[in-house]
Amino acid sequence: MTENVACTGAVNAVKEVWEKRIKKHNEDLKREKEFQHTLPSSLLKLNQLQEWQLHRTGLLKIPEFIGRFQNLIVLDLSRNTISEIPPGIGLLTRLQELILSYNKIKIVPKELSNCASLEKLELAVNRDICDLPQELSNLLKLTHLDLSMNHFTTIPLAVVNMPALEWLDMGSNKLEQLPDTIERMQNLHTLWLQRNEITCLPETIRNMKNLGTLVLSNNKLQDIPVCMEEMANLRFVNFRDNPLKLEVSLPPSEGTDEEEERELFGLQFMHTYIQESQRRAALQFCVCHGQILTIYTCMALEI
Known part of the structure; x- marks a missing residue:
């Protein structure tokens, strides 16, 4: 009898252990499933958080209550499947960095302009963003903006x-x-x-006095505007893989092959190209001018 009681007790103990494990497993699955759709409301208890980083969770939606986290400084929800930014984002007036790259966002709400402390905004690789609301020009502290790999046809x-x-x-x-x-x-x-489809550069680019780095590789540029020689602060440019009309050769370099490769479509190339363009334009003018003089001379002889 005593043995049967002991055996039953042992079975019940094992059963209780397994029931606890199963319950915990189910709770973990429930939490995981909840995170795959949205941030759980239980997080509201953590409203003193200053930084959130939540990557690769399959997150589909940013909840409207995100605006309750008034102390957030950094919000990084990159590499998820978020399709929209809720208007409540505009309540995060202390937010300095918002990273939403590698998602499925199509529209950026005008309420984002209320994030007055925002300094860094990354929306790269959302694929379908094609415009930004004009209100975002009110982001007076924004210094860093990444809009790469989207569907813009012009700079907003x-x-x-x-x-x-x-x-x-x-x-x-x-x-x-x-x-x-x-x-x-x-x-x-x-x-x-x-990697755009830019065919020409505006003359007004010369007035960008602080521009130091300009990367234009893999576009459809046929010429480099002469006005770019006036850009005194320009330190690095890249015109590689553009169908430029002129073929120019740089003078031999004493540097390493790697340095020569890096320089090939850089600042030295730009200046050499512009000089060659000016030389050919001057030569063409002389030829045309000579032809005009010849015509006038022939007309004088006929008279």
């Missing part, structure tokens, strides 16, 4: 009018030309425009 007016912007990446979009108003971006020092 909101971006052109961002007063503090210093670093902009719009590579791998559908840009065909740059607006004449690009000169408004007076604080910009780095501009990435690689």
Whole structure:
């Protein structure tokens, strides 16, 4: 009898252990499933958080209650499957960094302009973003903006009018030309425009006095405008893989092969190209001018 009781007790103990394990497993699965759709409301208890980093969770939606986290400084939800940004994001007035790259966002809400402390915004690789609300030009502290690998056909007016912007990446979009108003971006020092469809550069680019890095590789440029020689602060440019009309050769370099390769479509190439372009234009003018003189001379002889 005693043995049967002991055996039953042991079985019950094992059963209780397994029931606890199964319960915990089910709870973990429930939490995991909840995270795959949205942030659980239980997180509201953590409203003193200053930084959130949540990657590769399959997160589909940012909940509207995100605006309750008034102390957030950094919000990084990159590499998820988020399809929209809720208007409540605008309540995060202390937010300095918002990283939403590698998601499925199509529209950026105008309420984001209320994030007055925002300094860094990354929306790269969302694929379908094609415009930004003009209200975003009110982000007076924004210095870093990454819009690469989306569907922009022009630089949005909101971006052109961002007063503090210093670093902009719009590579791998559908840009065909740059607006004449690009000169408004007076604080910009780095501009990435690689892998677009740009055919020409506006003359106003010469007025971007602080621009030091300009990447234009893999576009459809046929010429380098002469005015770019006036850009005294330009330190690095890249015109590689553009169908430029002129073929120019650089003088031999004493540096390493790696340095020569890096320089090939850089600043030295730009200056050499412009000089060759001016020389050919002058030569063509002389030829045309000589032909005009010949015509006038023949007309004089006939008279």
